[in-house]
Amino acid sequence: MHLPSEDLTFRKSSYSDRSDCVEVAGLPTGAVVRDTQNRDLGHLVFETSEWTALLDSVRK
Template sequence: MATEHRDAWHKNSYSSAGENCVEVREHAAGADVRDTQNRDTGHLSMPATEWAAFLLAVKAAAL
């Protein structure tokens, strides 16, 4: 079953014009992440629980 993606890809507001940027597409089932410089190479998908845990770890400066 395909997941409907509600939002378009977007970069984090902390991303600069540098080379190390990623884009995120959040949706009800979780999120997809891809390399801005290599969009055609695919993306990583994660369920909502893993995405939430990742965001908490980043906010806590654990990553």
């Protein structure tokens, strides 16, 4: 799925630090993630179930 980045509202992840930064934009059907330092390289789209599984795994 391709989503134009200018149509998304990204926020810096609370898990990011100064050298390893990602930004997240919420979608009704999941989330979009991109590298803060390489925004022009695109983004990854996660369905709700995938995003929930990822968050659950990093919280453990």
